[in-house]
Amino acid sequence: MADKLRATQQLEQLQARYVGTGHADTTKFEWTSNLHRDTYSSYIGHPPLLEYMALGTGTPMAKLKTALIEKMIQPVGKPPERED
């Protein structure tokens, strides 16, 4: 029992430290939101990738960067109704 408790605690710690660490009850919404947020932040964090997209869409990089962070707020639309 103590082992199980420790495992849970460790998992919780991981989840607190690394945003997006999953758990048994991760919903599709949480998972996809995470995925999209990671993706957008990766676009911003890799300058060539940001430039590639800025060039394709004809937007300045600074503006595109703001738009991408803005998308991170709600990347996959509204959360689903909770069933309880």
Place this chain on the structure above:
Amino acid sequence: MSGGSNMFMYSLSIVQPSAVTQAILGSFSGKKQQEIVVAQGSRLCLLRPDASQGKVHEVLTHDVFGIIRSMAAFRLAGSSKDYIIIGTDSGRITILEYQPNLNKFNRLHLETFGKSGSRRVIPGQYLACDPKGRACLIASIEKNKLVYVLNRNAQAELTISSPLEAHRPHCLVFSLVALDVGYENPLFAALEVDYGESDQDPTGQAYEEIEKMLVYYELDLGLNHVVRKWSDPVDRTANMLFQVPGGADGPSGVLVCAEDCIYYRHVGQAAWRVPIPRRKGATEDPNRKRVIVAGVMHKMRGAFFFLLQSEDGDLFKVTLDYEDQGVQRIRIKYFDTVPIATSLCILKSGFLFVASETGNRHFYQFEKLGDDDEETEFNSDDFSSDPLDSYQPIYFIPRPPENLSLVEAIPSMNPLVDCKVVNLTDEDAPQIYTVCGAGGRSTFRILKHGLETTEIVASELPGVPTAVWTTKLTNEDEYDAYIILSFTNGTLVLSIGETVEEVTDTGFLSSAPTLAVQQLGDDGLLQVHPKGIRHIHHDKRVNEWPAPQHRTIVAATTNSRQVAVALSSGEIVYFEMDSDGQLAEYEEKKEMTGTVTCLSLGDVPEGRLRSSFLAVGCDDSTVRILSLEPDSTLESKSVQALTSAPSALQIMSMPDSASETSKSSTLYLHIGLYSGVYLRTVLDTVTGELTDTRTRFLGPKPVKISQVVAQGQPSVLALSSRPWLGYTDHRGQYMLTPLTYAPLEWGWTFSSEQCPEGMVGIQGQNLRIFTIEKLTDNLQQEMIPLTYTPRKFSKHPLFPIFYTIEADANTLSPETKKILWDKTNPNQEMQLHDPQEFGYPRVDGHWASCISVVDPLAKEVLQKIEMTENEAACSIAIAPFTSQDDQHFLCIGTSKNLTFTPRSHDGGFIHVYSFSEDGRSLEFIHKTKTDEPPLALLPFQGRLLAGAGKTLRIYDLGMKQLLRKAQAEVAPNLIMGLQTQGSRIIVSDIQESITYCVYKHADNKIIPFADDTIPRWTTATTMLDYETVAGGDKFGNLWITRCPKKASEESDEDPAGGHLLHERAYLQGTPNRLELMCHFYTQDIPTSIQKAQLVAGGRETIVWSGLQGTVGLMVPFVSREDVDFFRDLEGHMRNEDPPLAGRDHLAYRSYYVPVKGIVDGDLCERFSLLSRDKKQMIAGELDRSVREVERKIADMRSRVAY
């Protein structure tokens, strides 16, 4: 063995990336002079602006092998030196200092705080430093913020604390700055959005009500703790913050830039707002709101101002009126227009450095500060500070620059969209042709290998001289006084002064040609002519040594104390200056076996009486080294056999990174041969042995060699069919680079007051004097301006003409512009601003696109065809059609009404044009509609292959349109590129790597038979051979894949393809899988990849170009031994020279997929920069000498590239 792979490549870059992620300003050398540090891809680069010349010099480039995301400069109180903090993808904070004496970056601190990689919650994206240098905050996009306290210890060394956390979950950061609060507790301001609630609210109301907050974080230095001090909602569209000076200099606080507005905000103070002026003009949308994309604050003599740049590139000068109670108003007015920047830096010396987002970086000088001009100034009095209140937009009319004048444009190929290596000028080496830039600043560039020269004088002479020298009059003179020209029948002496004039009373014999000229001893001059030697004393007394009867002097060499001449009989006569300044002949003559062709003495080493060696070149293809020491005069020391007779010799000492003692120079013997080969060998100063010979073919003409000075270092001017310069480059390696200059017959050094480091040369009947300004750039760029952002280009298969396709999203086409113009200005000629400076009028959803016909030799655009009806060109191919007797046609794929995220369009077209006037002009034939835009076109077996969406089609040319002949769905998402050999077609998908297909002529079927195991977002591919494909992807990887031999053979066995068609699919893909041969992370996104030979006589390599302006190579290894050697060396380099920013090199090169089969040459080349001990240690481990290791590294590059 690395997974059984037997393909090994050596990666090298020949052009560094030039996209600036960020530029920071500071006094990094610790002197008064301000310097700029720019992050270019993985490179950290120190630029030193020269205010007197108005130029920017690149001082140092350092590859940190990591992604530099943010930088900040800071200075500890009371210090005069700025340090550099960099935030990278290493999960560590790095503090660097620049050491000017060693010219290198030195890492002071490296503190780990998180995982490596560019992650969402690992800090590194934002970095802000307290203006007083007491603390810095490093933050990630989401959640994490760490504050480090910076201080100094008793030894005045910089110290860094352990991090203080200021994390906040569900919190996204848009911008981060440090506030200027004087010496109060350091404050940091962040623009944040909390998405915690909106993630829980299914009604979407919380999302609607989200507020953007301006948050202050205070570092309490007493409690050593960070608190969230203040937060207040700001405009929802806010995107950027700027620090407002505080303490004694200003009111403190921040400027919050949002869409269309700029606010002033500070805790406990009133808010102010002023709109961002919009452009006024016939073609401008009056409702379009601008955002600020870059800006800079500048403090001077108690005042300060901001230059903020809008997304059109317009700079606005923003000033604040403030009193003791705080800010009273914001003033804004239009300043000038410069290219859109990622960073702006204002130098105290009155210059503005614009790190442009695309194209050349600009260096401007301030003419004035826009203080008293006609420009309307707007202020915040007329506008409510509440973001929700409506207001009247304000307008300005853009005008040519008044306040700034451009003094230098630093070439940058970023973004490099496409590249081709072709030899169109019939030179010995091919040129690199690229299309780069964006919008109105797009260019077609031609890159040629060579050093830039600046011509000072080119004047015609009365006859054709055979040689030229310059000489000083006395030993103490700083500059040369005479130019001596030798003609076949006489000698002409010119004096150097205000004007260059002929002088006759110099004591030089003018009736005979000259063989050598020398300033001898303290104040004597020496002329060697075929009949004798004239020693001219300063009082014009002449001592003449006549050549023995029936013999003439055929070769001569001199230095300030020694003279050696070779007689036609093969004898060598040696003279040395005695104690009373007279030339004394050594009584014995040395008899050589053959005719002497050339001689060299070399300079007298400092503190010595003589040079100890004489090099003698004979026509029996040998070079002999004779001793000149008193006890062994003219004794032979060593012999070197050559492949051809030597035409020139030069003994000189040059800096050498492999020399035994650090920072010293080594004696070299440079040998030029009649066959055009140049050799450089090390001359042992004790034994006279010749070792470590390096050879290079310069051109078909005999090589002439002379010693010159370039950028303060001794260099070699080697002349063949082209002039070449041998010098030591910034990596400490010896480089041999051609000069972009006329071919010279003779060259010599030249030094005058106006031109202290020049060279003089003879070209035909002309005397030319020139200098070399820069040794850092060995590729010269020439530019042809293009209209819009280039997308792809293609060369005519027969003629030296290029066709580029260009397209700009959200930009008005000329057609629409004309309509808009006519609405407001009927019956007037359309006059719009120059798009190169002001960009194009922008409206969402519109496309501007064109095809340009470019003549790279005449450097002009011959024809431009604008696309109409909102079509944008996206692919190009020049295809010969069998049905039209193999006549070539230009095929252009276009998309109609294309929009992104989500992608939508109204289909596409393939336009067909015919060529006329040898490809110099195009004629439209017809266009064919396709249901999806054709993103890839390729000539294929006398027809046209087009990839539209997922389908691959074969078209033939019809009278009215293209005729569809075959089609197949071969790609999972979107076909981006096509390659072919025989019946095999390589299809690259936007997301799912490449698929090998085969076209079965009998069945008229296209059958995919092999695909890849990894989803690669392919950007460029090329076929290396029938089975192998090299490609690059959007995430910056280069890879080589190969089709299994069996699958490859089977695909071609059955002419009908029945077997292939019915083969069972494997894991929902094709029946076969490709094997990965090589993989390498480059960081830059490959935009083109091809097999090419870059230097004359060099091997073929893989040349790739990257979006950020990189041009790189993949060089196949020749022998197994080399592979082992370089892999060992790479391993040692990883340990001995770990990347500066703390990223593990192996992990970096394995960013997405473990690196395979590729050795990083850029890392290996850093070997020459290591300390002597480390070099010796590594060389010892490799069982070689340091010189051998350096030679191997240098050979790897010089064999294939520059």
